[in-house]
Amino acid sequence: MKKGWIAAGIIVLILVIGAVGQYNNLVNLETNVDARWAQVENQLQRRADLIPNLVNTVKGYASHEEGVFTEVAAARGRLLAAGDPSARMEANQGLDSALGRLLAIAESYPELKADTSFIRLQDELAGTENRIAVERMRYNESIETWNRTIRRFPTVVIAGLMGKTSRPFFEAAESAKDVPQVQF
Numbered sequence: 001m002k003k004g005w006i007a008a009g010i011i012v013l014i015l016v017i018g019a020v021g022q023y024n025n026l027v028n029l030e031t032n033v034d035a036r037w038a039q040v041e042n043q044l045q046r047r048a049d050l051i052p053n054l055v056n057t058v059k060g061y062a063s064h065e066e067g068v069f070t071e072v073a074a075a076r077g078r079l080l081a082a083g084d085p086s087a088r089m090e091a092n093q094g095l096d097s098a099l100g101r102l103l104a105i106a107e108s109y110p111e112l113k114a115d116t117s118f119i120r121l122q123d124e125l126a127g128t129e130n131r132i133a134v135e136r137m138r139y140n141e142s143i144e145t146w147n148r149t150i151r152r153f154p155t156v157v158i159a160g161l162m163g164k165t166s167r168p169f170f171e172a173a174e175s176a177k178d179v180p181q182v183q184f
Contacts, residue, residue, distance in 0.1 A: 019158060022158045025155070032145075032146075036142040037085055039138065040136055040139050041088065043128060043132040043135050045080075046128050047125065048079055051072060053121055055073070055102065058105065068105055072098040072099065072101075074098075075097070075098040079091040089168075103122075106122075146167060147166045151166075
């Protein structure tokens with residue numbers, strides 16, 4: 001009888017150690033997802049900080065395009081005010097669209113395209129867009145690992161007990177699927 005209790009105790013101890021290991025793995029993965037999202041937000045903030053300079057530079061040349069400037073400012077405000085990742089993703093899509101219209105207007109002004117400060121700002125914005133793309137990719141990779149892990153047995157049991165659920169991927173806006181039109 002005593003050997004039975006010892007064996008049962010060893011089995012329980014092994015299960016507890018396994019559960020603790022799974023819990024710690026979930027904590028690590030969730031922290032990684034949060035850190036990756038923070039990097040996406042960091043780059044979105046960098047872009048939001050550049051936008052007023054870009055808008056003011058374009059405004060000097062295209063003062064009659066007030067609607068686009070208002071739209072860019074409003075989209076930037078929505079991005080900065082958005083709270084959770086889903087809201088930030090949606091607000092980012094609106095800002096992408098508004099920036100596209102702003103840059104399309106800039107193309108209509110040859111003297112603006114040659115302006116040094118505009119070129120510098122456009123390069124900074126392009127660099128920021130590249131950084132955002134990299135951070136989105138890293139975020140989605142961490143989401144993939146998280147979602148896959150919490151669906152596997154036995155982690156699914158522990159994740160369920162802890163209330164951990166799948167998280168959404170950062171998805172491109174529907175308009176990103178349209179082929180861009182380049183005109184010379």
